[in-house]
Amino acid sequence: MNGAFAAPVAPAESVSSLIARNISEFRAAVSQSFVPLQVSSDGPDHFRGVIRGASVDEVHVTEVRATSHVVERTPELIARGDRSYFKVSLMLAGTGLLIQDDREAVLHPGDLAVYDTDRPYSLVFDQDFRTMVVMFPKHLISLPSDMIGQLTAVRISGQEGLGGMVVPYLTQLAGNLDQLAGTTGARLAHSALDLVTTVFTRELGLDEVSADPHRALVQRIRSYIDRNLASTDLGPATIAAAHFISTRHLHGLFQEQGVTVSTWIRTRRLEQCRRDLLDPMLADRPVAAIAARWGFVDAAHFSRAFKAAFGVSPSEYRAAH
Template sequence: MSATTARPACQDLTSSVAASFDHWRHLVAQSFVPLLAETDDAGTFRGRMRSRVLDRLCIVEVSATSHSVHRTPALLAQSDQRYFKLNLQLEGTGLLIQDNREAVLRPGDLAIYDTNRPYTLAFEEQARMMVVMFPHDSLSLPPDYVGQLSAVRLSAGSGLTGIVGPFIAQLAQNLEALSGPSGSRLATNALDLVSTMLHSELAMAPDRMKPQAVLATSVREYIEANLADPDLSPASIAAAHFISTRHLHNVFHESGSTVASWIRSKRLEHIRRDLRDPLHSGTSVGAVAARWGFLDAAHFSRTFREAFGQSPTDWRRSARDQA
């Protein structure tokens, strides 16, 4: 399974209570990316975790007493998959540290951080939070652009945070009900809201905006809008933005991706959702693929299997069985 299309590591739906702090260390490592958990109160520690996977988005509700988690350079070397995490503080206070910035998070506050760089989250007392984890390429914003907001407190009730925060809190209260096509649509909506919020936060801080990042965002949005065009290519994208194809490739190279892999990943995600959706149950696999620019059925089938570990027909059948 490729890094660009891999699903987050947490399970489809779990609810676990830590029997000990050692057990908590295991739960944390299994539910997110590899993390080092520490506490000064192992004997009295209590923790509970509930998680749900919706397509490529992982939602985890964490409730625990005093402890900290660390994403160390050594742990970074254990995984090449790149995720963002969005933290919504529900109860208590948390401290997020990344990129020499610190954010003190109180109930209702949001903060984003990158699992591809070291960070620390610390809680001095009982706390409850929602963590939403998703791959870098789930957003139209380039990762370096989003990284300018890492460990920045997005205060409760301020701007779009006042919309996104309550939406995520509602997801936390209804994890058991989130499944099938409706859950998939909610995951897409959640990522759209997060992306819009980040756009807004960066637009309100012009000193954070760089021309190259603005171009990268524009290119990604253009690709999203034209995925169904089978003739979409680096040449057509570059021409639409009045830049050379070499410049276009450099834009993607800086974020650790390529133009072709970005287009392929986005097309596959749309196809994957459509194959799961009952509204498209009467449409053949080939027709669904063609709708999103894959005209060669054999090439599409190989590409889908490489990305998701099963054929598109098997994916559709398994999704139908789970509905």
């Protein structure tokens, strides 16, 4: 028995665990844990797999161990779904091949890769393996989807640069899934997303002086907005002035991304409020105070905007989680 299956399945009430004795059980399990997928194996009679997973605040963290098989996300399966996710895989043992958007990435232990459930992809494992997958809705990450699309099926090494800092954290998270159900679970999950976002930013060259000036300006503006969400003065005029451009130019930059400046600001503020509502350290803080903390001066307007974005009122959202 090699390293992919060396660790036992740790029983934990907060972690769902499933041992698949055949390919049919595994296919059903991965489709339930992630999105609908086609799974096949050259040796279905000898197949085995283990899936352990935990979820918090729409972030799904799953450890998968299995014998050789192929996973496919087909156009037909994509058409059945109504949710858009990114998946980040960290190879822990064995090797895997990820194919998406006419790119291929061979992943070895310590390597990261991202893929998009809205577009077809394949995963090929020709030996026993162990991997960790972080799946999350696209709205949880601050980078535009089209930018992330430049990184699908691109190998990101965990042996150097930022990857060398992020991979140990994700590896520890994979080995301590029960912690996601604790009082700090939401913070752990979002720390993982923040680290992954930082890696993506570096891989896209958005933090480099030599980056394309147009793209670099957009990133600087987005960063400025995030740093100033609490300011009630934040708006097109102040943002444009801070970057020495006209408001017309600013609106044009955001129109290229398919969103208005005001919508982007509101979305980022709502996301920060949503995180605070889930934070046990802020459980005693009134909803109105959380809204004001992130620049919403009108509590009624905030409540309407929150319900429009997430389907329930802020108080209902906090109570449900």
